[in-house]
Amino acid sequence: MSGYCDVALPVPLDRVFTYAVNGEAPSAGSRVLVPFRSEKMAGVVTRVYEEAPTFETKPLLALLDREPIISDELMKLAVWIASYYLAPLGEVLRTMLPLMAEVRQRVLYRITEAGRQALYDGAVKGSSRRSRKSPEDQDAEYAILNRLEDGEAATFAALRRSAAATRELLTGMVRKKWLARETEAESRDARRLVRWAVLVPETRLPKLNENQQTILAELAGANGELPVAELKRLELPDSTLGTLVKRELVRIEERAAEFHLTGLGQGGRGKHTLNVAQQAAFDSITSAVVTGEFRPLLLHGVTGSGKTAVYLAAMRHALDWGQSAILLVPEIGLTPAMAAQLHAEFGPEVALLHSALTPEERAEQWHRIRRGEARIVVGTRSAIFAPVTKLGLIVVDEEHDSSYKQEEMPRYHARDVAVMRAKFCAATVVLGSATPSLESWHNSETGKYARIELHQRVNNRPLPEVELVDMRREFQETGQEQLFARALIEQTQQTLDRGEQAIILLNRRGYSFVVLCRACGEKLQCENCAISLTYHKPSISEDDRAHVGQRLECHYCGYKRTVPKICPNCESEHLYYLGAGSQQGEERLQEIFPGARIGRMDRDTVRGRHDMERLLMRLHSGEINLLVGTQMIAKGHDIHGVTLVGVVGADHALGLPDFRAAERVFQLLTQVSGRAGRGNLPGRVLVQTYHQDHYAIQTAAKHDFHAFVAREMKMRRWTHYPPFGSLANVLIQSPHLEEAAGWAAALGKWFAATPLDRIRVLGPAAAPISKIKRIYRFHLILKAEQRQSLSRTLRAALAHAEAIGIPRRNLIVDVDAVSLM
Ligand SMILES: Nc1ncnc2c1ncn2[C@@H]1O[C@H](COP(=O)(O)OP(=O)(O)OP(=O)(O)O)[C@@H](O)[C@H]1O
Numbered sequence: 031m032s033g034y035c036d037v038a039l040p041v042p043l044d045r046v047f048t049y050a051v052n053g054e055a056p057s058a059g060s061r062v063l064v065p066f067r068s069e070k071m072a073g074v075v076t077r078v079y080e081e082a083p084t085f086e087t088k089p090l091l092a093l094l095d096r097e098p099i100i101s102d103e104l105m106k107l108a109v110w111i112a113s114y115y116l117a118p119l120g121e122v123l124r125t126m127l128p129l130m131a132e133v134r135q136r137v138l139y140r141i142t143e144a145g146r147q148a149l150y151d152g153a154v155k156g157s158s159r160r161s162r163k164s165p166e167d168q169d170a171e172y173a174i175l176n177r178l179e180d181g182e183a184a185t186f187a188a189l190r191r192s193a194a195a196t197r198e199l200l201t202g203m204v205r206k207k208w209l210a211r212e213t214e215a216e217s218r219d220a221r222r223l224v225r226w227a228v229l230v231p232e233t234r235l236p237k238l239n240e241n242q243q244t245i246l247a248e249l250a251g252a253n254g255e256l257p258v259a260e261l262k263r264l265e266l267p268d269s270t271l272g273t274l275v276k277r278e279l280v281r282i283e284e285r286a287a288e289f290h291l292t293g294l295g296q297g298g299r300g301k302h303t304l305n306v307a308q309q310a311a312f313d314s315i316t317s318a319v320v321t322g323e324f325r326p327l328l329l330h331g332v333t334g335s336g337k338t339a340v341y342l343a344a345m346r347h348a349l350d351w352g353q354s355a356i357l358l359v360p361e362i363g364l365t366p367a368m369a370a371q372l373h374a375e376f377g378p379e380v381a382l383l384h385s386a387l388t389p390e391e392r393a394e395q396w397h398r399i400r401r402g403e404a405r406i407v408v409g410t411r412s413a414i415f416a417p418v419t420k421l422g423l424i425v426v427d428e429e430h431d432s433s434y435k436q437e438e439m440p441r442y443h444a445r446d447v448a449v450m451r452a453k454f455c456a457a458t459v460v461l462g463s464a465t466p467s468l469e470s471w472h473n474s475e476t477g478k479y480a481r482i483e484l485h486q487r488v489n490n491r492p493l494p495e496v497e498l499v500d501m502r503r504e505f506q507e508t509g510q511e512q513l514f515a516r517a518l519i520e521q522t523q524q525t526l527d528r529g530e531q532a533i534i535l536l537n538r539r540g541y542s543f544v545v546l547c548r549a550c551g552e553k554l555q556c557e558n559c560a561i562s563l564t565y566h567k568p569s570i571s572e573d574d575r576a577h578v579g580q581r582l583e584c585h586y587c588g589y590k591r592t593v594p595k596i597c598p599n600c601e602s603e604h605l606y607y608l609g610a611g612s613q614q615g616e617e618r619l620q621e622i623f624p625g626a627r628i629g630r631m632d633r634d635t636v637r638g639r640h641d642m643e644r645l646l647m648r649l650h651s652g653e654i655n656l657l658v659g660t661q662m663i664a665k666g667h668d669i670h671g672v673t674l675v676g677v678v679g680a681d682h683a684l685g686l687p688d689f690r691a692a693e694r695v696f697q698l699l700t701q702v703s704g705r706a707g708r709g710n711l712p713g714r715v716l717v718q719t720y721h722q723d724h725y726a727i728q729t730a731a732k733h734d735f736h737a738f739v740a741r742e743m744k745m746r747r748w749t750h751y752p753p754f755g756s757l758a759n760v761l762i763q764s765p766h767l768e769e770a771a772g773w774a775a776a777l778g779k780w781f782a783a784t785p786l787d788r789i790r791v792l793g794p795a796a797a798p799i800s801k802i803k804r805i806y807r808f809h810l811i812l813k814a815e816q817r818q819s820l821s822r823t824l825r826a827a828l829a830h831a832e833a834i835g836i837p838r839r840n841l842i843v844d845v846d847a848v849s850l851m
């Protein structure tokens with residue numbers, strides 16, 4: 031049959047592309063292979079039709095799916111995201127489909143006419159003496175040309191095998207135009223086979239080196255077998271496993287990929303019957319689900335009120351009703367207990383989509399969900415695109431968490447996408463948190479969302495008492511800057527003496543987060559970013575899995591350098607290390623409490639998939655009785671022995687140039703306080719602060735969410751920030767400072783000259799972080815009373831930018847921006 035179709039391609043262009051159908055027609059929502067520029071590319075068909083377009087079209091190359099893999103409902107969602115966030119539809123669809131592992135790009139080499147000529151010339155005249163190549167290289171080149179003479183294209187691997195080709199030689203030959211390089215998208219099914227390493231029972235162990243022993247120990251500890259991919263996480267050389275296989279101590283088996291969960295840490299603490307408040311929340315949710323209509327709910331439940339049990343019961347109910355459910359969590363790796371509870375509750379019905387999955391594993395899960403084998407989906411933000419059918423319930427846990435916002439194209443917010451998806455498929459969506467975002471709270475005030483509250487902790491446990499320690503007074507009374515206040519030291523000691531556990535939040539990793547030269551006043555900065563370098567000491571902790579050596583490190587781009595003895599600017603020797611991070615916290619605590627069993631939880635100690643579980647296990651068992659860490663320690667953990675929480679230096683974030691600064695500090699204080707007193711003993715919190723009178727600190731200390739919100743809403747209303755109106759951040763970036771500044775000025779001029787419909791424009795100005803990874807950054811902030819007019823204006827601005835030659839990739843439009851830095 032003939033006809034035409036529109037295809038969305040993953041390229042940064044806000045349009046679809048038309049191709050001619052020359053065989054079997056594809057269906058909308060299925061993938062096809064098409065020629066694009068000089069490449070072949072996989073895209074998703076958005077429309078199939080008869081009438082010929084007025085321009086010339088190229089034909090489709092291949093159909094990759096027999097049936098649509100994007101349902102109408104998900105396509106509708108994709109179109110909404112593309113329009114709302116001003117993102118190309120092809121990019122949105124690529125984000126939605128974790129199937130790129132199935133379409134692999136192959137690079138092929140083919141001989142050209144010039145190549146043939148060279149081959150014949152060489153055969154006649156022998157090797158050319160004028161060539162700069164060695165005779166060996168010339169021979170290799172002829173071998174390659176010879177191999178390709180029949181006209182078939184071959185891969186690098188094939189040419190290396192049969193003609194000893196190297197990448198260098200091939201690149202040179204392409205440059206001489208003897209060879210043409212082609213890319214080919216190769217479609218295949220997601221790999222269904224997983225390679226497992228299996229321990230061979232062996233009585234006499236030969237001499238082994240340390241790496242080999244590590245692998246054998248790891249296998250022995252896992253009942254003798256593990257997927258090879260798991261072993262890769264040990265970060266040992268690949269050859270180690272190879273040697274073990276050669277020596278017949280380990281054998282490799284290919285097995286069908288199946289769903290497996292390894293070491294999820296301890297499971298839930300057994301199931302509880304819901305208490306009265308939980309039951310009421312459950313009833314509200316399930317009666318929304320059974321209406322079969324779109325029902326958005328905000329579940330505001332204080333820390334430790336047992337929200338998880340409500341989610342699980344509601345999801346079970348949806349399942350029993352023949353529906354499926356999606357649960358979004360900020361980061362599964364951080365809450366292994368949650369994963370264990372889910373697995374205990376739903377067994378093989380649950381698909382876990384976490385960030386440590388390989389592309390193949392992700393694709394495998396996607397297929398399981400699509401086949402209807404897993405009707406409960408749990409995952410981080412992109413799990414909102416899971417291809418479940420009969421979706422009845424979506425739960426967004428910790429809905430205020432900023433990890434739901436994707437900070438790359440498409441810059442969607444998974445919580446808001448969750449609400450739209452629920453709307454498109456007439457489902458119930460529950461946004462849950464002890465500290466709801468002001469946006470969601472506002473929606474519950476205006477009646478857009480129904481609100482459910484859990485005011486009490488389970489078993490009538492009290493919320494912890496919070497005491498503020500004024501660090502200005504502490505300084506006056508002790509005469510010196512202290513990392514830990516006297517009261518915190520005293521109470522930590524008492525807690526440990528009573529055999530209880532304490533956690534201390536120090537929300538920066540590393541040892542010192544500023545290195546300052548007292549002579550010239552300069553802070554040592556990253557070479558690539560406008561960011562102070564953080565000093566990391568050689569590690570003192572056995573938990574520390576990061577690099578052990580001392581170094582200065584940029585926490586934005588990962589740049590590392592040795593620690594200088596003198597200031598790189600003025601060569602003075604007066605370098606001072608200021609600002610304590612978690613590594614320093616740990617060291618100081620070790621000095622103060624030599625008998626304590628200290629653990630540390632931050633990005634340096636929690637790297638691999640199992641690090642968090644190990645740490646939590648040691649906390650649950652009491653092996654660790656004093657934990658220091660960054661905001662990771664505030665995330666949902668339920669450790670019953672913790673009765674004291676200390677907060678150090680969390681209020682400095684109040685000074686950040688971001689309208690959400692107060693909200694973030696309030697959330698962090700409330701969440702970290704919420705870790706205390708979750709068992710039988712009541713908890714206490716000590717907050718060290720220099721801003722004792724700030725309303726975010728005051729209200730957090732009183733667990734008074736309503737008072738905080740009332741105050742913060744006033745501020746937002748005055749300053750026209752969300753939830754009052756809509757906001758977008760327009761970033762202009764370039765590796766050349768003048769270029770970025772020039773473009774920013776040009777856009778600024780356009781905004782100033784264009785009549786805008788109730789939109790306030792701030793800037794252009796240098797972004798608070800004016801350079802990241804050698805890219806200079808300027809921005810404009812748009813505050814609009816009406817969403818539509820914001821959207822219209824942004825589109826017009828993009829069109830103007832294109833007209834004056836600002837490349838699309840140098841412009842970032844961040845609708846509902848979460849980070850303004
Ligand atoms: N009905 C119940 N009776 C007794 N204990 C319960 C009940 N429901 C839940 N729990 C327990 O209460 C504790 C807190 O529950 P959960 O972790 O779900 O709190 P949460 O509301 O998610 O808190 P946070 O917002 O701090 O993460 C857990 O140990 C859980 O096992």
Ligand SMILES: [Zn+2]
Nearest residue numbers: 556559584587
């Ligand atoms: Zn950097």
